[in-house]
Amino acid sequence: MIHAAIWVLIIAVMLSCFFAACSSAMRTFSRARLVDILEERGRTDRLEPFLGNSAKLMLMAGTFRAGLNLIVLLSVLSLFEHARWVEDPVYQLLLKYAVALALAAGLISVFGVAIPYSLARHHAERLLARSMPILEVCLQIFRPVANVLHVFDPIVRRVVGAEVTTGSADERLTEEILSVVEDHDTEDVVDEEQKEMLEGVIELRSTTAEQIMTPRTDIKGIEAPATLEQVKDAVLDLGYSRIPVYRENLDDIVGILYAKDLIQYLGNGRTFDLESLSREAYMVPESKPVGDLLTELKARKVHIAIVLDEYGGTAGLLTIEDIIEEIVGEIADEYEPTDELASIEKINDSTIEVDARLRVNDVNDELDLELPEDDDYDTVGGFVISRLGHIPATGENFAYENMTITVAAAEKTRVARVRIETTN
Known part of the structure; x- marks a missing residue:
């Protein structure tokens, strides 16, 4: 009986170590390195099915680990079934359970956490490449269970307030590009500035207008009505080519004045009306993704957007230059006014x-x-x-x-x- 329990314990510990390592590897692997290894083995056909089932595979591996850890505990308990350390049966029972729990906890900590984590950290891609056939077979056998468990994933996310994601191929590819860019192995291929630019482009997806806009308190505009002389002085003083025009306060922006539009009024005595000359202001909410906004600004052929808060008031101002600076860094403009002190x-x-x-x-x-x-x-x-x-x-x-x-x-x-x- 004891020999059987020892064999069960050894097998359970080894399987727990295997599934724990696979689970950790699926969280940390690099798609680029995994592709290289699969190409060496001539098995790139396994990549897409693996990525498509990654969430279910992780749930399955986690479930197996829980079951195997329970088997480890029961196996250790069975080893001490006939042990007699003290005469009192109550103390004997408590002592037996305490020793069994301590031993099981030690085995699980070493073989179910420490060793798998180290394997996954240093050899995630090779581990997954070799384990794919076993994981695929296990998933085929236990697919009904994995499907049931997978149903609870979005439910739990909603309950705890986490974002419910679809795990689309685009999202996985975005994460992988960031991973590759940050990988020290790419230093000879991609320099630091290129890395920052790539990261900037990708992170535009999650950046909102509120995060990069010029805040309301720093917006410089022209109050209407104003005479031509007043507007010329304001344009020269501010130094901007596009300036918001407002009535009374910045919550009532009526348009954007393009400085070049003033040329037609210089020296010809034409009747000047600031509001009529101003072009329509493009308004966007604070939550607008910057990537989408850049596309819209290009499509509308405008360079500036007014950012509104949830109450309809002016929260800030955003230009195409602001968005580009998120990608390439600060752009120096010889005509742009600068502060006396550097940033x-x-x-x-x-x-x-x-x-x-x-x-x-x-x-x-x-x-x-x-x-x-x-x-x-x-x-x-x-x-x-x-x-x-x-x-x-x-x-x-x-x-x-x-x-x-x-x-x-x-x-x-x-x-x-x-x-x-x-x-x-």
């Missing part, structure tokens, strides 16, 4: 000063910092206000981890510049 200014080896309008993730990437990101704010200024709980005055500061954050410049309604000093 990021190095004070000394441990201190830098940044424009509070910069996004937290951009500052972290550029300066190798670890400022916290949160759904409640996007910018460094938003982070400062979130921490202090009010609109701060110039000079206010606080500590965060190994940094001292100081408000270098502030206006009545917002933070303008932030100084970050690190202690190491």
